[in-house]
Amino acid sequence: MKMAYVCNGSSTRAQLAASIAGEYFKDAEIVAVGSIEGEEADETAMKILEEDGISTEGLKLTNLFEMDFDMNYAIVVGCDEGGCPLVFADKVIEWDFIENPKGQDEAAYRKAKDQLKEEIKKFYMENFA
Template sequence: MKIAFICTGNSARSQMAEGFAKYYAKKYGLDLEVYSAGSNPAKRIAPEAIKVMKEKGIDISAQYPKKLEDIPLNEMDLIITLCGGAKESCPTVPGARQEHWDLPDPAAYEGSEEERLEFFRKVRDEIEKRVIKLMEELKEKVKA
């Protein structure tokens, strides 16, 4: 099964989702190919995303923002958009199930460094909860 997490900048939410999905797919013994991409990718991953994921023991520092054309979009079984902008600009892929997780963009959050990190942690934790739920659902389908 192939899953793509799509966001506008592919610098925070979708990168964290990709990291969690790869981690939990392995933990749940699921055979998944996990991708992320952006409709308008940033130049780099937000350093705060890398930092807060490391706090969870997941290293996403080797990941990088990608365009939709950089991933095998037409081969996806499941596409999850993580923001309103991506939902509107994400192409429809015939045969792919599509979900939308409307999450605030931590990269756009303004505040002190600590306030930004705290906001990144909140979004990270919500993504982790949703990814775990998704992995549990996929594990049940494999059993059925």
């Protein structure tokens, strides 16, 4: 199975979500997608995930311009300026209510992480458990 977690603006939410999803979807190919070319891993996001024991090893990052649209699932985890990005997959899901923690304090990152953990767990339990 191939999954993309997509974020308009900073890819921070996508990085959080892809790492969390890796805890549930062990055999899936998962990628974090942002709309900014050349964006690297968000150090604060990596720290917050590691505090929670969530592995960031093997996190794959890309951008909307290089995204493979041959995906089973594309889950949009944030829509900043310009609205939600247009993506294609067998199934597209939008969770546009998660605020972008980029540039905020660690509490904002933890809030986004906790929201994503809840949504990903619910998604997994409803569709794969």
